[in-house]
Amino acid sequence: FFQCDNAKGLKAFYDAIKFGPNHLMVFGGVCATVTSIIAESLKGWNLVQLSFAATTPELADKKKYPYFFRTVPSDNAVNPAILKLLKHYHWKRVGTLTQDVQRFSEVRNNLTGVLDGKDIEISDTESFSDDPCTSVKKLKGNDVRIILGQFNEEMAVKVFCCAYDEEMYGSKYQWIIPGWYENLWWEAWINSSQCLSKNLLAAMEGYIGVDFEPLSSKTNKTISGRTPQQYEKEYNARRGDGQSSKFHGYAYDGIWVIARTLQRAMNYLNSTNKHQKIEDFNYSNQKLGNIFLNAMNETRFFGVTGDVVFKNGERMGTIKFTQFQEQKEVKVGEYNAVDDTLVIINNSIRFQGVEPPKDKTIIQEELRKISLPLYSILSALTILGMIMASAFLFFNIKNRNQKLIKMSSPYMNNLIILGGMLSYASIFLFGLDGSFVSEKTFETLCTVRTWILTVGYTTAFGAMFAKTWRVHAIFKNVKMKKKIIKDQKLLGIVGGMLLIDLCILICWQVVDPLRRTVEKYNMEPDPAGRDISIRPILEHCENTHMTIWLGIVYAYKGLLMLFGCFLAWETRNVSIPALNDSKYIGMSVYNVGIMCIIGAAVSFLTRDQPNVQFCIVALVIIFCSTITLCLVFVPKLITLRTNPDAATQNRRFQFTQNQKKEDSKTSTSVTSVNQASTSRLEGLQSENHRLRMKITELDKDLEEVTMQLQDTPEKTTYIKQNHYQDLNDILSIRNFTDGKDGEKAILKNHLDQNPPAQWGSSDPSRTSKDAIEDINSPEHIQRRLSLQLPILHHAYLPSIGGVDASCASPCVSPSASPRHRHVPPSFRVMVSGL
Numbered sequence: 001f002f003q004c005d006n007a008k009g010l011k012a013f014y015d016a017i018k019f020g021p022n023h024l025m026v027f028g029g030v031c032a033t034v035t036s037i038i039a040e041s042l043k044g045w046n047l048v049q050l051s052f053a054a055t056t057p058e059l060a061d062k063k064k065y066p067y068f069f070r071t072v073p074s075d076n077a078v079n080p081a082i083l084k085l086l087k088h089y090h091w092k093r094v095g096t097l098t099q100d101v102q103r104f105s106e107v108r109n110n111l112t113g114v115l116d117g118k119d120i121e122i123s124d125t126e127s128f129s130d131d132p133c134t135s136v137k138k139l140k141g142n143d144v145r146i147i148l149g150q151f152n153e154e155m156a157v158k159v160f161c162c163a164y165d166e167e168m169y170g171s172k173y174q175w176i177i178p179g180w181y182e183n184l185w186w187e188a189w190i191n192s193s194q195c196l197s198k199n200l201l202a203a204m205e206g207y208i209g210v211d212f213e214p215l216s217s218k219t220n221k222t223i224s225g226r227t228p229q230q231y232e233k234e235y236n237a238r239r240g241d242g243q244s245s246k247f248h249g250y251a252y253d254g255i256w257v258i259a260r261t262l263q264r265a266m267n268y269l270n271s272t273n274k275h276q277k278i279e280d281f282n283y284s285n286q287k288l289g290n291i292f293l294n295a296m297n298e299t300r301f302f303g304v305t306g307d308v309v310f311k312n313g314e315r316m317g318t319i320k321f322t323q324f325q326e327q328k329e330v331k332v333g334e335y336n337a338v339d340d341t342l343v344i345i346n347n348s349i350r351f352q353g354v355e356p357p358k359d360k361t362i363i364q365e366e367l368r369k370i371s372l373p374l375y376s377i378l379s380a381l382t383i384l385g386m387i388m389a390s391a392f393l394f395f396n397i398k399n400r401n402q403k404l405i406k407m408s409s410p411y412m413n414n415l416i417i418l419g420g421m422l423s424y425a426s427i428f429l430f431g432l433d434g435s436f437v438s439e440k441t442f443e444t445l446c447t448v449r450t451w452i453l454t455v456g457y458t459t460a461f462g463a464m465f466a467k468t469w470r471v472h473a474i475f476k477n478v479k480m481k482k483k484i485i486k487d488q489k490l491l492g493i494v495g496g497m498l499l500i501d502l503c504i505l506i507c508w509q510v511v512d513p514l515r516r517t518v519e520k521y522n523m524e525p526d527p528a529g530r531d532i533s534i535r536p537i538l539e540h541c542e543n544t545h546m547t548i549w550l551g552i553v554y555a556y557k558g559l560l561m562l563f564g565c566f567l568a569w570e571t572r573n574v575s576i577p578a579l580n581d582s583k584y585i586g587m588s589v590y591n592v593g594i595m596c597i598i599g600a601a602v603s604f605l606t607r608d609q610p611n612v613q614f615c616i617v618a619l620v621i622i623f624c625s626t627i628t629l630c631l632v633f634v635p636k637l638i639t640l641r642t643n644p645d646a647a648t649q650n651r652r653f654q655f656t657q658n659q660k661k662e663d664s665k666t667s668t669s670v671t672s673v674n675q676a677s678t679s680r681l682e683g684l685q686s687e688n689h690r691l692r693m694k695i696t697e698l699d700k701d702l703e704e705v706t707m708q709l710q711d712t713p714e715k716t717t718y719i720k721q722n723h724y725q726d727l728n729d730i731l732s733i734r735n736f737t738d739g740k741d742g743e744k745a746i747l748k749n750h751l752d753q754n755p756p757a758q759w760g761s762s763d764p765s766r767t768s769k770d771a772i773e774d775i776n777s778p779e780h781i782q783r784r785l786s787l788q789l790p791i792l793h794h795a796y797l798p799s800i801g802g803v804d805a806s807c808a809s810p811c812v813s814p815s816a817s818p819r820h821r822h823v824p825p826s827f828r829v830m831v832s833g834l
Helices: 006-019 032-045 075-088 102-115 133-141 153-165 197-204 228-239 248-272 286-297 372-398 403-407 410-430 439-476 478-482 487-511 546-570 582-605 610-642 657-663 678-711 713-732 740-753 768-775 778-795
Strands: 025-027 048-051 068-070 093-099 121-128 146-150 174-178 208-212 300-303 306-311 318-324 329-336 341-344 362-367 515-520 532-542
Touching: 006 032, 025 248, 032 048, 048 248, 048 286, 075 102, 075 174, 075 208, 075 318, 075 329, 075 341, 093 102, 093 133, 102 121, 102 146, 121 133, 133 153, 153 174, 153 197, 228 248, 248 286, 248 300, 248 306, 372 410, 372 610, 403 410, 403 610, 410 439, 410 487, 410 610, 439 487, 439 515, 439 532, 439 546, 439 582, 439 610, 487 546, 546 582, 582 610
Parallel strands: 025 048, 048 068, 093 121, 093 146, 146 174, 174 208, 362 532
Antiparallel strands: 208 318, 300 306, 318 329, 329 341, 515 532
C-alpha cells in the first residue's frame, strides 16, 4: 500500500475497484494506518480482506472491520500468553510501563481486561512520552518487581538505562517486553542514551521478549506437504541474498487460506445452488460476499506458522518467548493459543537468582531470638554462681555456732544467700523467649521473672541492711543499749520489706499486668541471598503504664539502697569485724548501683539486639550477686581459717606487746569481754537483766551519797560506814566474761590509792565552816568524780554491753588532779553478747 501513504493507498484501492476486473478478495495490508482505512470501507463492496503483516490491535474491532482477517496474530495475542506465563511462575502482582503511542496503549488496555478476574493485580500503571526515568522510579517506589513493558526499540534503550540507574535489574526484577525488535536492536540506539554499553547490557540481561512465532517448531507436514523446516530451507534458498522478513511464513499461509476459502465457497455453492459460481461475484453481491466471509472464518489447517485458525477474524497462532542471555536472544518457550498451553523448553529460562523473582518484596517475619550457645554459656556461669552460693550456705550452717558466724547473724546470712540464688535463678527465665516456649508461656514468664528478681534483690539486701540496722541501733542509740534485738525482729524487718514488694507486684499484676508485645523493625536483606526481605520482630514484656510501674519499683529499691548506705556510714567506726559489715555493704551498694545504672542504660539502647541485651542483663545479675555474696562471706571464711578470735574483739582496744610493757608500771590492762559459751547464752541474758536492776538501785544510792557529800560534811562518816560496802558489792558482781578479775583488780587498785578513811576524815584544827568549804572545793569534787565514774563504767556498762566507757569520763585526763595522776588513763570494756 505504497509505503504507508494513506492517500496513495486509498487511491490505488479505488482504481483497482473501478478499472480492474472483479476482485474476489483483498490480500495484503502491512501498514496499520492504510490497512485500517481500506478495511473500514470493505463492507461497501462485500470484499473480504486478509492481511499477513498488520498486527495493530485496532483491527480486531469486528463492528468496525467486519470483513477483515489476518494470518498474523495481533499485538493483543501476546496478552493471553503473558497471562499463562504469569500463572506459571505464580506472579500475582505486576506493573505496566507503556509508551504514549496508540498501538502500545491498546495492548496495555487489552492486557488489563485479560488479567481482570484472573487473581493477578496490576499494582501500578505508568506511561511516558520521552523520558521514562520518572516512571521507572515510581515503579520501584511501589515495589513492582514484574514489569510488563510496551515501547519501541529507541525507548527500550532509555528504559533499561533508567533501570540500571535505579538498580531495577538482576535477581529481584523481571522485565517482559515486546519480542518483535530487530536483531541487535540496542546497537542502533546506544549512542542516543546516556549510559555505557556494559551498563545497558547488564540491565537488559534476563529480559523476556514476547512475540508471535514466525515458523512453527513442529516437524509435522503442512497443508503444502512440506514441514516448516523444509519450507524455511527452500525459502532461504530461493531468496538468496535478499532481505528476509519475519512475515514470509504468514504470507505463505495466507495464500493457502485464500485457496481453502475459495475451495470451501465453491463446495458450498455446488452443494446448494448448481447454477451459481464464484465467477458470478460482483461488489454488489452480498450473498456471495457472506459466503466468502463464512468460509474464511471456518478455515482451519496446519501451516508453516502452525495451526491456522480464526476466531472472529483473529488468528489463533503460536506465541514464542525469548530471553536475553549473554547478549543474544534465546527461545525459551512457546504458547499455543489454540490449545491454551505453555511449554517451557527444557527449563531454559535463566533467572539471575537461585529462583524466579518474587512479584513483590516478600516480607518474612523472623523472631530475633537468643542464641542457644550464648544461653548455654551464661546458664553455665549462673550454675557456677549457684554452686558458690550453696557452698556459702553450707559454710554458714556448718559454722553457725562459731562465735564469728553467730555474732554475724547466721539467719540473716542465709537470707542473703537465698536472695542471691533467686537472682541467679531469674537469669534462666530471662533467656527463655519465643524460640523455647509458646506465646502464652512467655507471657507467664514475664510476670514470674519480675517477681523472682524483685524478691531476690529485697531478700538479699534487706537482710544485709537489717543486720547493719541492729549494729546501728545498739551503738548509736543510747536508749536501746539496754534492750536485746533478736533475729526474730530482723526477720520481721525483712518481711516488712518483702511485704511492700508484694503489695507493689500484686497491684501491678491486677491493675496493669505484663503482656507479650511484638515490636517490628525495618526490613533487612536476606543473609542467604534469597529474594526476600527479613522483618525482624522482637518479643517484649510490656504493659500500658510500664514507665510508672518501673518508676515505683526503682524508687523503692533506690530508697532501700540509700538507707543501706546511711546505715553503713553510721556504723563505719564500729570496728568489730564479726558485727560490722559496713565496709563491705558500702562496696556492695556501690558496685550494684553502678552496674545497675550501666546495665539499665545499655539494655535500653540494645532493645533490638536480644543477644546483647540478655548478655548484659545476665552479666549484671551475675556480677552483682557474686560480688555481694563474696564480700559478705569470703572475709568471714578467711578470718575463720586464720584468726577467728580477732574478729570478735574490738580492734581499738587491743594493745600491742610494746604498749603492754609501757603500761605495766601504771595498771593492769583492762581485758575485753568475750562470750564464754554459746550454751550459756540464755542464762547470761537472765543474769544480765538481774544485774541491770541491781545497778539501777546502786545508781540511786550513789546519787544520795553525792547529795549528802555536798550538803553535810558530818555525814561523811555515815557514808563511809554504810556505802563503802555497797561499792564493794559493785566490784563483787561477777560479770559473764573472762576478764572479770582484771576489772576487780583495777578498781581495787584505785581504791587502795584513795583509802576510804580519807573520805570522812577531818582535821580537828579546822572549823565546821572550813570543812564544808573543803568538801565543796574543786579538789574534792574532782576526787569524787574520779571515784564515782570509774565505778559506774566498770559496774554498769559491761553488764549491758557498753563500749568504750572511758570516752565520757573526765578521769581520763592526767591533769585532772595531782593526787590522781596514777589512775589508769582509760577504762576500756569489750562488747559481748550482742
